[in-house]
Amino acid sequence: RKEVEQDPGPFNVPEGATVAFNCTYSNSASQSFFWYRQDCRKEPKLLMSVYSSGNEDGRFTAQLNRASQYISLLIRDSKLSDSATYLCVVLDISNFGNEKLTFGTGTRLTIIP
Amino acid sequence: DVKVTQSSRYLVKRTGEKVFLECVQDMDHENMFWYRQDPGLGLRLIYFSYDVKMKEKGDIPEGYSVSREKKERFSLILESASTNQTSMYLCASSFERGQVGGELFFGEGSRLTVL
Numbered sequence: 001r002k003e004v005e006q007d008p009g010p011f012n013v014p015e016g017a018t019v020a021f022n023c024t025y026s027n028s029a030s031q032s033f034f035w036y037r038q039d040c041r042k043e044p045k046l047l048m049s050v051y052s053s054g055n056e057d058g059r060f061t062a063q064l065n066r067a068s069q070y071i072s073l074l075i076r077d078s079k080l081s082d083s084a085t086y087l088c089v090v091l092d093i094s095n096f097g098n099e100k101l102t103f104g105t106g107t108r109l110t111i112i113p
Numbered sequence: 114d115v116k117v118t119q120s121s122r123y124l125v126k127r128t129g130e131k132v133f134l135e136c137v138q139d140m141d142h143e144n145m146f147w148y149r150q151d152p153g154l155g156l157r158l159i160y161f162s163y164d165v166k167m168k169e170k171g172d173i174p175e176g177y178s179v180s181r182e183k184k185e186r187f188s189l190i191l192e193s194a195s196t197n198q199t200s201m202y203l204c205a206s207s208f209e210r211g212q213v214g215g216e217l218f219f220g221e222g223s224r225l226t227v228l
Contacts, residue, residue, distance in 0.1 A: 008153075046216045103148075106155065
């Protein structure tokens with residue numbers, strides 16, 4: 001099983017619709033979680049951190065479900081500019097304090113006019 | 114504005130050549146990282162550095178080395194390029210010690226093709 005797993009998509013969604021996708025992780029002790037966004041042929045950029053209580057930033061909502069070991073990203077009222085690949089990122093910290101970030105392979109989202 | 118600059122966007126090299134990929138950040142960040150990104154494999158950490166002249170192996174260091182002589186500059190070196198090193202290379206930096214604690218800022222990437 002991959003450490004961090006995402007549905008690669010593509011998700012083709014009409015403008016204005018709501019879309020959600022999940023990311024599963026294998027280590028139940030993982031510490032922190034993030035969503036990064038990567039536009040075509042561009043570098044990844046932090047979209048949002050994912051907090052235990054869930055968090056919202058405008059049209060974007062991130063949730064963490066520790067029991068089932070997944071995080072989710074919900075995008076409401078989708079815009080053409082939301083078209084991108086969304087990378088799930090998981091932080092693990094070992095007993096020795098070593099940090100390890102694991103990136104998912106990304107979910108590709110295309111918003112259709 | 115935060116800026117991580119990679120020296121070359123596109124490179125084509127021949128098998129066996131020595132390749133230098135340069136990365137400079139202007140944010141006075143402590144930490145710098147080199148990743149490679151391949152379809153279906155995600156970003157994989159090659160090397161990282163938490164301080165000048167300090168380096169640590171990531172998940173896939175074989176075939177690579179790094180140099181950090183100045184705080185703002187982190188170089189990735191392929192001593193003898195091979196075709197399986199054809200990839201997109203991404204440099205990143207962050208302020209707080211460790212890969213997170215703070216946001217990772219990436220450069221635009223260097224797409225290397227080894228023939």
